[in-house]
Amino acid sequence: MTRAVVLDIEGTTSPTDSVRNDLYGYTEQRLPAWLAENAAGAAESVLAQTRELAGEPYAGTDRIAEILIGWLRSDVKAEPLKAAQGAICAQGFRAGALHGRFFADVVPALSAWHAAGLDLYVYSSGSERNQRDWFAFAESGDLSGLITDHFDLVSAGPKREAASYDVIAERIGVPAAQILFLSDHPDELDAAVAAGWQAVGVHRTGEPNPPRPPHRWVGSFTEVEVGAAV
Numbered sequence: 001m002t003r004a005v006v007l008d009i010e011g012t013t014s015p016t017d018s019v020r021n022d023l024y025g026y027t028e029q030r031l032p033a034w035l036a037e038n039a040a041g042a043a044e045s046v047l048a049q050t051r052e053l054a055g056e057p058y059a060g061t062d063r064i065a066e067i068l069i070g071w072l073r074s075d076v077k078a079e080p081l082k083a084a085q086g087a088i089c090a091q092g093f094r095a096g097a098l099h100g101r102f103f104a105d106v107v108p109a110l111s112a113w114h115a116a117g118l119d120l121y122v123y124s125s126g127s128e129r130n131q132r133d134w135f136a137f138a139e140s141g142d143l144s145g146l147i148t149d150h151f152d153l154v155s156a157g158p159k160r161e162a163a164s165y166d167v168i169a170e171r172i173g174v175p176a177a178q179i180l181f182l183s184d185h186p187d188e189l190d191a192a193v194a195a196g197w198q199a200v201g202v203h204r205t206g207e208p209n210p211p212r213p214p215h216r217w218v219g220s221f222t223e224v225e226v227g228a229a230v
Contacts (some may be wrong), residue, residue, distance in 0.1 A: 011184035016099040049080035054063040086129035100134035109221035165195035186212035
């Protein structure tokens with residue numbers, strides 16, 4: 001049986017370009033000013049961590065902005081970048097400039113699973129802060145009540161390592177065999193299965209990651225069966 005469903009966001013619940021273009025674009029445009037204006041406050045730890053990771057202890061805010069934008073464009077999963085993106089995009093969501101976008105089949109499926117008593121979780125490389133805002137400020141309205149908890153690379157670990165899925169299973173208190181993971185990335189599915197989870201690949205038209213055996217793949221959440229082992 002399935003007691004909990006863990007969801008990836010990019011390419012799974014939401015179009016990749018909605019994340020890359022909306023969140024990444026908004027972050028890149030506002031990052032230099034945000035760093036300069038908050039150097040002695042909210043951005044202080046971001047500046048310090050970036051200097052350490054980049055090996056540039058004396059880099060100023062302009063140089064840090066260049067480094068972070070380079071990481072953003074290369075999709076580097078660096079903690080200070082995610083922290084900066086979370087803070088910047090939080091302002092955008094609350095100003096009405098950003099909204100979570102979902103594939104048409106996602107919200108009805110999540111609502112049905114939630115109503116059936118399944119616990120729903122999110123595990124994404126985006127910061128927990130961005131994840132929560134993505135659901136709370138969705139185009140279709142506030143979806144935050146559907147999600148029990150969120151996990152990111154800081155709270156759980158890398159998505160391609162089985163140990164990260166062990167951490168999540170322990171945190172949510174559900175046996176690994178009763179957790180279903182939905183993702184568009186085969187390496188993430190491999191890691192979840194190695195941790196003893198159920199896993200189903202989601203491949204949607206136009207999304208970049210091709211299906212790969214031995215996983216089962218679906219093109220819509222309407223094809224996902226929960227309540228029994230898959």
